[in-house]
Amino acid sequence: MEKFEKLTGIAAPMPLVNIDTDMIIPKVFLKSIKRTGFGVNLFDEMRYNRDGTEIEDFVLNKPQYRNTEILIAGDNFGCGSSREHAPWAIKDFGIKCVVSTSFADIFFNNCFKNGILPIVLPQEQIDLLMADAEKGENARMTVDLEAQEITTSDGEVVKFDVDAFKKHCLLNGLDDIGLSLEKVASIDSFEEKAAQARPWV
């Protein structure tokens, strides 16, 4: 997995609440058996007309937000399905960090598996970042994972929390499966004990 250390980039505002996984990547695009190539269809139904032309006033279609790397989003971002195609599309578009007051659980976990940093902040701080993101291209924020800080274009610093293990994996680009396979002896012994206690499983 690609490492996430420090990122300076354009932040886009998407204040709508309950942005769901069907909005992020509609199901017609879930038929690929690859993990890449979904970026062009990110937010497809909000971003394009039926004939494929762009909807001008959708935020990521505006000239100043075409190279967005940070998304400042409304509450409960990523609710709905477990489709990892949602973070794959976000990553493939070039967005590496999403900030919101809350995220749906499965989406939140999926982000970390793909080198995307989801950050949860209280409403007041989201309001501050949203206002900064409204400035368009001039709103280049910096997200520093090691220091757990977001710096706005005005130099204001917002601290954030992140799970220590997930931080460690992101900073080092670690593959979860490799880490867990190092614990194979524990899994073996658990399986043996479980087979005694619950043989019907």
Added chain:
Amino acid sequence: MSPKTLYDKIWDAHVVQEDEDGTSLLYIDRHLVHEVTSAQAFEGLRMNGRKVRAPEKTIAVPDHNVPTTEGREDPAQMTEESRIQVEALDTNAKEFGVHYYPVSDVRQGIVHIVGPENGWTLPGMTVVCGDSHTATHGAFGSLAHGIGTSEVEHVLATQTLIQKKSLNMKVEITGKLKPGVTAKDITLAVIGETGTGGGTGYVIEYCGEAIRDLSMEGRMTVCNMAIEGGARAGLIAPDETTFNYVKGRAHAPKGAQWEAALTWWKTLYTDEGAHFDKVVTLKGEDIQPVVTWGTSPEDVLPITGVVPHPEEFEGGKVEAARRAIEYMGLEAGQKLTDIEIDTVFIGSCTNGRIEDLRAVADVVKGKKIKDGIRAMVVPGSGLVRAQAEEEGLADIFKEAGFEWRLAGCSMCLAMNPDQLSEGERCASTSNRNFEGRQGYKGRTHLVSPAMAAAAALTGKLTDVRELM
């Protein structure tokens, strides 16, 4: 020993290893797999030279893409991409040696219906699947939740999942339900109360008399939509209803193992005095038949209500409600029973089981659906379909004017050809009313099977109690 919740007990029984910060390796007893979220995971194994650690605990079935019309073995019925995805599952299931129900097997169906039906899902288990509606299996008192494809690969390779424990939430439904009110109305009413983010960070245990009174199938409907409330999982403590359902199923334990299992299962309940971090209580008798008016499952109102004004909400929900009302083509203040529909969809992992079909048949028996309405019944599995035919339900549906389909996810998420067209309005027994969920610009109203049946007869959202 301090008192434990049901969730605490199942969690504790499955922790392989726990780090100081609470990050745990959790053992997975059952891994269900479908075609949409697994291809990349199997490919990952292949690329790294890894095997499926426990193929005997892994069950695969294609459901999302498969057509539900007769003659579906013909590949021409699927788009090229759908066919490739289903064929990839065929190949992966064979190559990695997992249990498999191909499209040609009568037991094929929606993964969350197939699991319980065949006795794969048992009390006290951990169950995962690359699908958010894995929450369904919580009805058995098993800890069941959806995972992403990277986690699917992790479970395939290690039979474990890296997890941190969630908080405990209790949702109690006291007393009795009124006639015409069903499990679907309970679960929607709860989401209406808590919001779609209300369960975030929690595992819900549903309890109370109204939950106890539900059949296993009703309990599955309730737990199925725990995810729509944001919870990681929903649970119901196993009891005689559960044991009676499980007993005799193909993969349920038999003989001495059944007795041993039963002894353990009977310890799976929340101890007196155990701590819940959040408690929500609804009175069963207050719950009415409900419908959704908007594009989030939290947009729930009793069928007797009216479309709300966006100003009735607060914060970001004002704009979301405005957008939803416009998307749905409604007007604030409009009576819900005045909303005319084009289509009725009966099926999905929420409401595609035999009791759901019986509930529909009860309403439509001997009647005809309204002229011009497109209505389909899509059974949740081939076994449900066969049973419905044996009980004469299929004839009732066909005589009433419903299409009688083969098993699959179908119009719940419209990955196969069953889709709404632009502006088409559907009374649906499925679980999500998101924008575009059932087809581009399609409009979804979530309802119970009985309410969907009533809507099919009148052509409008209808209070089923008036037809009883």
